[in-house]
Amino acid sequence: MRFHATTQEATQILRTSESTLRRLRKAGVLRPGIHFCVSSGGVKAPNLLWSPEAVQEVLAKRTRQILTP
Numbered sequence: 001m002r003f004h005a006t007t008q009e010a011t012q013i014l015r016t017s018e019s020t021l022r023r024l025r026k027a028g029v030l031r032p033g034i035h036f037c038v039s040s041g042g043v044k045a046p047n048l049l050w051s052p053e054a055v056q057e058v059l060a061k062r063t064r065q066i067l068t069p
Contacts, residue, residue, distance in 0.1 A: 003039075005050045005051075005052050006047075006049065007047075007048055014055055029062070034054055035051055035054045035058065
């Protein structure tokens with residue numbers, strides 16, 4: 001995996017919000033080492049780098065599961 005996008009860049013690429021990424025992280029949908037990695041520890045929250053391609057893949061898979069009867 002290539003982790004190259006900051007959270008702000010990932011939200012723009014994926015056309016989603018930071019709160020959606022946070023919610024999916026906490027739900028275990030987006031996993032460390034696959035979808036994101038910690039680039040440094042922040043005071044309140046860690047700075048993350050994202051793999052938008054991996055996130056896009058898991059989001060597309062979830063959408064297909066929801067839409068497929």
